[in-house]
Amino acid sequence: MTETLSVVVERDIPYPPEKIWRALTQPHLLEEWLMKTDFQPNLGHRFKFSAEWGSVDCEILEIEPNRTLSYTWGDTRLKTTVTWTLTPTEKGTSLRMEQQGFREDQPRYYQGAKAGWPNFFANLEQLLASLN
Template sequence: MSGREYEPGPAAGAEVWKDGERWTLVLVRDLRHPPARVWEALTEPAHLVEWAPFDADRSLAAAGPVTLSTAGVPTPQLSASTVRRAEAPRVLEYTWGDNELRWELEPHGAGTRLTLWHAIDRRFVSWGAAGWHVCLDVLDRSLAGEPIARIVGPEAMKLAGWQRLVGEYAAQFGGESA
């Protein structure tokens, strides 16, 4: 399947936690692959280029500074970021610009339950949910040996189901964000 043939499924597995002005998008996805394989895909630059909305100048598997650059845009935005915690293959925490991300992996049957917490500006929470939804679909297919091209940025917004997906997440989150 090519990225052009892919259409995202319905919005699922997401919620928003609100603490005053701080909003956190929480996504849960069950993947068909063991935690060690998912960990490698979350941390290694050679795998990130297959599915993530950014590229990394080094592995995210160790704490310390890292530069993340947005993918899929004409002029990538470079973000001085920091891996705060990397406990393979369970917990990964890092900053991406002003955003904080935390990934938790736990065995789930023969696969992995992946949970992402993404501190995000409330104005973009539904777009963020839709974007991560697409990225995680691409990640799952890549790990299954059924890769499709990375779909991020403007390419994601061209998907046949993009507006529907954003609208479904906005409805799930109470319409408080677009």
């Protein structure tokens, strides 16, 4: 079996899981912090994220409102899975994102994800601060 790499970003965010869930699952909010999308929060739904550099194809694998969201993320060469885990805390939510499945012969994808996800998280936190 081939060894794969993962990118993990974790943050303690001072908002309840329900507020973060909205930002992870509502297309108009996803577009504000991540990318344009035709996302729908339904198990098995196929959707795309698109930006000026291109797009990625996705399919929802697991969805448990306010707790877990998992979907494939890839193109013709990349086959990864993004999993969001929301855990309530006294001060808000512990938010964890893991993108797993990068092969060792895909350093450009892996490095791009390592650089990109912290920026997306910063955008997400800015959006959350502006939401009611």
